[in-house]
Amino acid sequence: MSAQDLVIVGCGGHGREVFGIVEAINRAGPAPAWRVVGFVDDDPSPANKDRLDRLGAALLGAVDWLTGQGDPPAYVIGIGLPAYRRAVGRRIDAARPAAAPLVAATLIHPSATVGPDSRIGAGSVLFAGARVTTDVTLGRHVHINQNGVVGHDTTVADYGSVGPLAAVSGSCTLDEGVLVGTTAAILQGRRVGAAATVGAGACVVRDVPPGAVVKGVPAR
Ligand SMILES: CC(C)(COP(=O)(O)OP(=O)(O)OC[C@H]1O[C@@H](n2cnc3c(N)ncnc32)[C@H](O)[C@@H]1OP(=O)(O)O)[C@@H](O)C(=O)NCCC(=O)NCCS
Numbered sequence: 037m038s039a040q041d042l043v044i045v046g047c048g049g050h051g052r053e054v055f056g057i058v059e060a061i062n063r064a065g066p067a068p069a070w071r072v073v074g075f076v077d078d079d080p081s082p083a084n085k086d087r088l089d090r091l092g093a094a095l096l097g098a099v100d101w102l103t104g105q106g107d108p109p110a111y112v113i114g115i116g117l118p119a120y121r122r123a124v125g126r127r128i129d130a131a132r133p134a135a136a137p138l139v140a141a142t143l144i145h146p147s148a149t150v151g152p153d154s155r156i157g158a159g160s161v162l163f164a165g166a167r168v169t170t171d172v173t174l175g176r177h178v179h180i181n182q183n184g185v186v187g188h189d190t191t192v193a194d195y196g197s198v199g200p201l202a203a204v205s206g207s208c209t210l211d212e213g214v215l216v217g218t219t220a221a222i223l224q225g226r227r228v229g230a231a232a233t234v235g236a237g238a239c240v241v242r243d244v245p246p247g248a249v250v251k252g253v254p255a256r
Contacts, residue, residue, distance in 0.1 A: 039071040041109035042141055043102050045124055047075040047084045047095060050179075051114025054161060055091060057145045064146040073109050076101050099124060102138070103131035110139040112159060113177055118213040119231065122195040125159070125177050140176065148180075157194070166198075175212070184216075187224070199236065211246065220255075 042058065044051050055072060062068035074094030077084070088095055096102075102111055111128070115121040132138055140159030144150065148162035151170040159177040162168065166180040169187050175194035180186060184198035187206035195213045198204055202216045205224035210216070214228045217236035228234065228244040235251030244250050 039068045040141075041073050042070040043073050043096065043109050043111045044075045044114045045077070045099060045102065045111055045128075046114040047077040047080050047088055048115070050116035051075060051077075052084075052087060052091065053163065054112055054114035054143065055093060057143050057161065057163060060145055060147075060164070061143060070110075070141070075114075099127065100131070103128055108138050110141040112141045112143055112161060116179070116197065118195045118197050118215050121177055121179075121197075122213050125195065151188075163200075169206075181218075193230075217251075 044054055058070050058072055062070060072093060074096040075088060076096050076099050078098045080095055085095060113121050113124055115124060128138060142156055142158055142160050144162045145164045147164045148166040150168045153170055154168050154172040156174045157176040157178060160174050161179045163180060163182045165183040167185045171189045172186050173191045177194060178192050178196045180198045181200040183201045185203040186192060186198060187204060189206055190204055190208040192210045193212040196210050198216045199218040201219045204216060204222045207225045208222050209227040211230035213231040215233045217234055219236060220234045220238045222240040226240050226243055229246030231247050232244045233249045234240055238251045238255040239253040241254040250256060
């Protein structure tokens, strides 16, 4: 099977980490799964352009480059913050006729694990060492960062992010666009409302309302 063309949206640090995941998937072979055509970014900084050069990766243009293609490659959104990832994702969806949507690539690093009866939505990315156990549902464009853990029977809705080394316990519900910060913990069964932010290192012991920012142990 030949490699599928892929564009990464966003050439910041997170997007370039996603590039590294694609390389790891390709190395794990039997044959490369993806051919990275390049990156698109509405506002690439000079430093990030240099970094792309060092990676040998092309900057193709702004995000509209992707949606304007007649025979479009698959894409993945390499943007860390859920609010920005969601804004770009909605723009991409809106720019295409419903009959011809773009294909969002689902990327799972070879060192990540996914347990039985779990569902990983289109466009979602599991970074190195991510752990998704059993009966987990990840929506579209969800990112589980390095060594992030999502326990049994948990749902992470569209555009959610679980930070590096963060742990979401079993039977939790993370509504759309939630950010769980680096090393944070969510106790079992808790619900985190849409677009809420859980600070780095926090321990969530009560449900978090939509849009709230909570931090500390216990998180307030
Ligand atoms: C909690 C958070 C959202 C607050 O952001 P903010 O409102 O810009 O916060 P500020 O930097 O202005 O700090 C406000 C106060 O909160 C404290 N604070 C900030 N982050 C904190 C955290 N994670 N835990 C405890 N206290 C924190 C600051 O020390 C400061 O305290 P002070 O008023 O007594 O000086 C942010 O600091 C955070 O933790 N984000 C998560 C980032 C992350 O892990 N991303 C994942 C990467 S993939």
